[in-house]
Amino acid sequence: MVRSMQADLVVVANRLPVDRITDSDGSKGWRTSPGGLVTAIEPVLRENDGVWIGWPGGTDTDLEPFTEDGMRLIPMSMSQEEIEEHYEGFSNATLWPLYHDLAARPEFHREWWDTYQRVNKRFAEKAASVAAEGATVWVHDYQLQLVPAMLRELRPDLKIGFYLHIPFPPAELFSQLPWRRQILEGLLGADLVGFQLAGAAQNFIRLVRQRVGHKTHRDLVYLPDGRTVRAAAYPISIDAAGLEELAQTESVLARSKEIREALGNPRQVFLGVDRLDYTKGIYARLRAFAEVIADGDIDVDDAVFVQVAVPSREQVETYKVLRDEIERLVGRINGDHGKLGRPAIHYLHSSYPRDEMAALYRTADVMVVTPYRDGMNLVAKEYVACRGADDGALILSEFAGAADELRQAWLVNPYDLNGMKQALVDAYRAEDRERARRMRAMRKTIRQHDVAAWADSFMTSLTEVPGNHAKTLKP
Numbered sequence: 001m002v003r004s005m006q007a008d009l010v011v012v013a014n015r016l017p018v019d020r021i022t023d024s025d026g027s028k029g030w031r032t033s034p035g036g037l038v039t040a041i042e043p044v045l046r047e048n049d050g051v052w053i054g055w056p057g058g059t060d061t062d063l064e065p066f067t068e069d070g071m072r073l074i075p076m077s078m079s080q081e082e083i084e085e086h087y088e089g090f091s092n093a094t095l096w097p098l099y100h101d102l103a104a105r106p107e108f109h110r111e112w113w114d115t116y117q118r119v120n121k122r123f124a125e126k127a128a129s130v131a132a133e134g135a136t137v138w139v140h141d142y143q144l145q146l147v148p149a150m151l152r153e154l155r156p157d158l159k160i161g162f163y164l165h166i167p168f169p170p171a172e173l174f175s176q177l178p179w180r181r182q183i184l185e186g187l188l189g190a191d192l193v194g195f196q197l198a199g200a201a202q203n204f205i206r207l208v209r210q211r212v213g214h215k216t217h218r219d220l221v222y223l224p225d226g227r228t229v230r231a232a233a234y235p236i237s238i239d240a241a242g243l244e245e246l247a248q249t250e251s252v253l254a255r256s257k258e259i260r261e262a263l264g265n266p267r268q269v270f271l272g273v274d275r276l277d278y279t280k281g282i283y284a285r286l287r288a289f290a291e292v293i294a295d296g297d298i299d300v301d302d303a304v305f306v307q308v309a310v311p312s313r314e315q316v317e318t319y320k321v322l323r324d325e326i327e328r329l330v331g332r333i334n335g336d337h338g339k340l341g342r343p344a345i346h347y348l349h350s351s352y353p354r355d356e357m358a359a360l361y362r363t364a365d366v367m368v369v370t371p372y373r374d375g376m377n378l379v380a381k382e383y384v385a386c387r388g389a390d391d392g393a394l395i396l397s398e399f400a401g402a403a404d405e406l407r408q409a410w411l412v413n414p415y416d417l418n419g420m421k422q423a424l425v426d427a428y429r430a431e432d433r434e435r436a437r438r439m440r441a442m443r444k445t446i447r448q449h450d451v452a453a454w455a456d457s458f459m460t461s462l463t464e465v466p467g468n469h470a471k472t473l474k475p
């Protein structure tokens, strides 16, 4: 590795903040991937002149480290087998459903586990080779839970933080995993293990006590070698000020007007924005909306539901099945309830740039976020940030991490169809004053705890963990 890549801060995530794209003339380039993780980490990375290690998507192998938009990036290649067994397999067909309350049935395959270990090893080795003496390494998410311990083995001088962006399940679910102990030990390689919610950190501490047998006290784990690991909650957030500003620009406001007109100027627009994922509760939400129309509580002449479904993990079987189910349902609902020029649901299977999203959020009178389980859900926070006029209603699942902070939303249990129908009608009928009261409180929360505060508090805690390893540096 070239000397210039030695860094005091190394971010390790399954994905790079940019995607490899092929232009129409066949030439290859990079495009900044949208999404919470990138906006969250970018400022920390720049400030510390750090490097980011991750997979750029695809199977290209000829990738050299490069600088993009001032960020030093180190692409990790992934073979077809690794994509199938590490990414689609163990990460997204074993861990993802297991960590999301068994929203689908997790599959346990020993070959997937082997490949997961192998890929984690490769990421750890790369991090070890670019981290400067005594550097800080920040590892992200469920695809890389073995990296902390593997990295510590190679480089005991490093300070290692790990952050899990998705939920961490209760012991009763996690214990199904044949490799539960190895995962816990992998995470314990970190000095600080961060979660979205306090409950997740407690699940982890309890499992470490039960399954690994270490002594714990409150948020600390005491390892036999004298090291201490802290496990605590750091709820992630968004660039609230940036998004609020964007949502008030003339071009976004003009686009929002255009969207409303394209929808036929309905009295109210309902909006759902999700990766097309079975944890998001898209199917049940659309059914609830259809029933509310059938009951006569909402008329298609007055209201429309726009569902943006961002393509995701399209090679994984459960995602293919889900897509078919949702598309059949949308067809049926529009067939049953739509009129000429007035479909009940506008369904868009696509992803959109930030300014188009801001325009959609500006257009939506009722935002519907109803996952069965979600680590945080940044869509809910983005919607709130875009409501500069304190208007609009948010319907939010109590099983999204965001519900802990956004208490003034219309909170729903996504398994309770009648409850969801009631919330749709209540939010639809709510007076402007009531909507404003709730929105004002939520906007205040979002502004106070933005993504910079999140990164800051994680990094500060990481420096403060007792017995941290910068002290054991060789002279």
Ligand code: G6P
Pocket (backbone or CB within 6 Å): 014, 015, 141, 142, 165, 166, 312, 313
């Ligand atoms: C979730 C995960 C991320 C992941 C993202 C997109 O937010 O926490 O780690 O990158 O989904 O999923 P993908 O499989 O496309 O990386």
